[in-house]
Amino acid sequence: MEEDVIRAEKLNKVFSIKGKKPLTALNGLSLSVKKGELTAVIGPDGAGKTTLMRLIAGLMNPTSGSLTVLGMDSVKDAEEIQSRISYMPQKFGLYEDLTVQENLDLYADLHGVPQEKRPERFGKLLDMMGLAPFTGRFAGKLSGGMKQKLGLACTLVRSPDLLLLDEPTVGVDPLSRRELWKILKTFVKEEHLSIFVSTAYMNEAEMCSHVFVLHKGNLLADGTPEDLCRIADGRCYNVLPEEGVPTRILQAHLIDETKLIVDAVPRGGTVHFIMEKGVDEIPYLKRHHLEPTPVPAKLEDGFMTLLRKAEGHEAPPEEAEDVLDRGGRPSSEVNIVVKNLVKKFGDFTAVSNTSFEVHKGEIFGLLGPNGAGKTTTFKMLCGLLPETSGFLSVAGVDLRKARTQARANIGYVAQKFSLYSHMSVLDNLKFFGGIYGVPKGRLSERIRELCQEFDLEDVLDRLAEDLPGGYKQRLSMAAALLHEPQILFLDEPTSGIDPLARRNFWRRITTLAARGTTIIITTHFMEEAEYCDRFMIQDNGILLAIGSPSEIREELGQPGADMDRIFIEIVERSRKEGEKS
Structure with missing residues (x-):
């Protein structure tokens, strides 16, 4: 035709x-x-x-x-x-x-x-x-x-x-x-x-x-998008977590109900989920007396329903019954201290007088438009870039005085796949275990634990370059965690991977944080800010906002807004004020 x-x-x-x-x-x-x-x-x-x-x-x-x-x-x-x-x-x-x-x-x-x-x-x-x-x-x-x-x-x-x-x-x-x-x-x-x-x-x-x-x-x-929405018609709900419970904890409980729930994702301060047809009783919701509200399906709901049918569910992670509930909130212990941080490249100020703290077991997001200064901030926190002025302490170590010592306490997953493409999955893990100084006796045990946790047992002999994107990301995560770091830095770890792989990724991050690992993440998927305990938004090197998703919504007077809208409003408002002044 x-x-x-x-x-x-x-x-x-x-x-x-x-x-x-x-x-x-x-x-x-x-x-x-x-x-x-x-x-x-x-x-x-x-x-x-x-x-x-x-x-x-x-x-x-x-x-x-x-x-x-x-x-x-x-x-x-x-x-x-x-x-x-x-x-x-x-x-x-x-x-x-x-x-x-x-x-x-x-x-x-x-x-x-x-x-x-x-x-x-x-x-x-x-x-x-x-x-x-x-x-x-x-x-x-x-x-x-x-x-x-x-x-x-x-x-x-x-x-x-x-x-x-x-x-x-x-x-x-x-x-x-x-x-x-x-x-x-x-x-x-x-x-x-x-x-x-x-x-x-x-x-x-x-x-x-x-x-x-x-x-x-x-x-x-x-x-049409409307046709694909109809695939999940009548099966979509939103539910509010109990007071003080992060949405990611409720989401993790729901997504683990693999026979009852097709998909669950934090959205607009609630958890949005899709039920299997004919299921109207979900144990966790009954136990905590949570009342879900029916909502219209979106294209993503139809897409996730199709994918789950085609791929099935990943088995939920094996963990102690109460690990999610025990680790739902960060501790009072401070893992990262940033005071009056400045980074200049010649006459250009990439980061301007930024201060914040991050607690043990907290998921903390660095957000901002391209060129906002978040990657520069991220690299300074990792010890990859020296600050021009200000104070930085990571895992109790002053980065200006003991950069190498601080790095021993952190794991780092780069934005671009940075492992050795022509080496097998197993050889990559052995190599990075050696770099991180994991004792030989402990290394084989640690590789076995991580391969089980990240479902890598079946691909140990495959070359890293032959892995699909989702598997490459899992391998990067496993390599970064070999030495059991206190703090994990993730630089746009979900860039270019599909919603199903993103769900599986965040389910693992939720468990890591619940066990006490501090997570610092940059992302361009604003929906992922919903998983953070707190996040900050930068633009032109300046800190524009910092707080929990609910605090920032409240500040803007938009209680149910999605994170894309919140992000755009904060950045545009700041730029307009900058133009006036």
């Missing part, structure tokens, strides 16, 4: 891996994408989303089946297709040592954009992306959100018939994400552009006309 910009019929893609059984990335996939619409594909790690994108872009050939793009055969007409589409992969190739303008010029040259058409096109793109004042800035000096917008501008230097975007907002803050999606919707409306996008954010998928759900190369479901 002319109206279909993409049409797949029984599409298969199998990868041959030397010495291993073939990997089926797409399995008999049939779908069609309409012209002039914003269409999303969602699914967990290993679903086949990126493989599908690369096939559509003509960067690889299918094993069997047929794929037409803009009415042309994806294999025979690959060059013609590529001349009419634009594709922005997850790692888009900006030239960091070129300016914004030079990047645009280079991509215009590559795409053969005539000189006379460039001023008007560049002007529109720079204006829409908010990059007009920064044309002379090097791409490497842009914040993460601005880099993504420049990547999109470079992708759109010509007006394509089809735009492919592979997770364009991973690692981007809510403010920049909102701006990016506003731009996409404008292009659909004004230029009737057809956009096919993969995303890990369900609220982004909700903005699309049609959504495809992939799982292990199969199409689980597709339809």
